[in-house]
Amino acid sequence: MNPTTRPRWQPCKYIHPQERFATANGFFTAGVSRLRSAPAEDIDGKTNMLIFEHSHTGRRALAQSPQLNADVSDIPVDFLRTEAPGMPEVSELQVVRHYTRLSQKNFSIDTQFYPLGSCTMKYNPRACNTLAMLPGFLARHPHAPVSMGQGFLACMYELQEMLKDVTGMKAVTLTPAAGAQGEFTGVAMIRAYHDANGDTVRNEILVPDAAHGTNPATAVMCGYKVHEIPTDRQGDVDMEALRAAVGPQTAGIMLTNPSTLGVFERRIKEIADLIHEAGGLLYYDGANLNAILGKVRPGDMGFDVIHMNLHKTFSTPHGGGGPGAGPVGVSKRLEPFIPLPVVGHDGDEYYWITEDVRPQSIGRLSAFMGNAGVLMRAYIYARMLGREGMHRVADFATLNANYLMARLTEAGFQVAYPGRRATHEFIVTLKRQQKELGITAMDFAKRLLDYNFHAPTTYFPLLVPECLLIEPTETETREELDAFVEAMIKIQQEAENSPELLKEAPHTQPVRRLDEVRAAKQLDLVWSA
């Protein structure tokens, strides 16, 4: 390897907190215990090296390497490689050290409070992982005969039944691989429904301006025009604007309830009636299902189709890329269009429901059962909670959010909708700090990292300037919530007394403040020697 290619990125220069914070008022007396332990200075240049950069010709780590004498006689010669792949050549200890160091750079739910609004970063119970990894589940081949996969099929069938029950829908498909694909599935079914009725003049989907960006994107992907509906001053859908927008061209509306503004849409019944009377359908974006799980059912609110983010509400891992799972539930009128396969049960055996029974299905979204391993984890999670446990998720998620909101309000922070009860999340706006101190939501967010908290969602929803969208989830203790409030109070004091601490934050992370413009414009994702 050519050493001149090495500095693909510069090792970050670490400055010890004591040097940097020596002038901060009272910082050490109160704040130091929360400070993340400092990464070791990169004196030897190894801290930020890639595994390939450790490579040394001829070095081997054989303990876990695959068998090299595999039988390849059944692979055509044309497809056999003639030279060895360019894998890093390193010792076992180098591998262990390299990946252990990498793991220590992680900022994750397993190490830190992670109040990332709209993302539901709750604890992923280890039991779900352990049970989903049982050899019978793990080694099941997707082409295995139905008779040999009855256990797995039973789990999937029961998951379908539980999701139907908790959302109030008529049928559920588990195959969409993530929330976005679930959305696509839902709106594609709305389209299939109108098409099947010969109702082809409907070309518009209504989307409130508080919606997740995926909603309008989904509508466009399904060939619809997007009609944006404004939000009123209380954070509800503007009913007057909605009435004016609904018409014979309306295919449906996509709603998140509770909305991304962290409030429950109070006139949902009125909205549902209005849309249904016009012949449109209601799509429920399940991003915020955690707030109402087991308490209120989207089916009862009048929704015709709903996607669920199992990696949010049902606690499957979604750090580091998931994978996700976005099952979709439908009302009776959309059931014929549901994507396959779905698991059926005749009282005796479990079986795949296929196109023979559902000729109007919009098709298949994945070759097999979607992200089966993720579905297993969600199933186990749901089984552990039971019906009684599910509503406790919503109880504690909303209690934690309201507790945090009340304490931050008390501490002088401005919430976006002070007159409203928070759902499972709420919005703090730092508009005042920005005006008076020149401190932005991003500065606050970056400084929180130094206090060992993952930052809340910033600058979303777009309607509220300088906002932090804070979602504590039900799995945090009161002590953790209190510590977060204390950090916010201290950062506010820093903003007033030593704003440079915020402007230059984070000070203690392996990567310091990023140049976001450059990061967005000059992506550097691939290592090359």
Add this chain to the structure above:
Amino acid sequence: MSNVPVELKYAKTHEYARVNDDGSVTVGISDSAQDQLGDMVFIELPEVGQTLAAAEACAVVESVKAASDVYAPVGGEVVEVNEALVDSPETVNQDTYGEGWLFRLQPADVAEMASLMDAEAYEEFLASEVH
């Protein structure tokens, strides 16, 4: 307070319109809009010769925070676009009323200009926005 030049007209969607001597209209986003959006990373411009209706989405400004549509403040034909922004979108942050203009229109109906706000009305509008 954001900069709201008195000689310009403004749309509720935060575009400004400047009437040039030749009757064409230069369009950009207001100082308040660029400030809210933050550092620009990409700008997508309309095509020269494209005919736009008033309030039609015709350009996209993408910042580190969000991507936003830009709407034509009045209808007309696009006669020039600011190509320089493709390579240096940050100009919108630095000089939105000058070098940071987006495109120039030949308005189809000059009377449409009357529907836009003057500087005073736009300042009131900015102050009245909920958040």
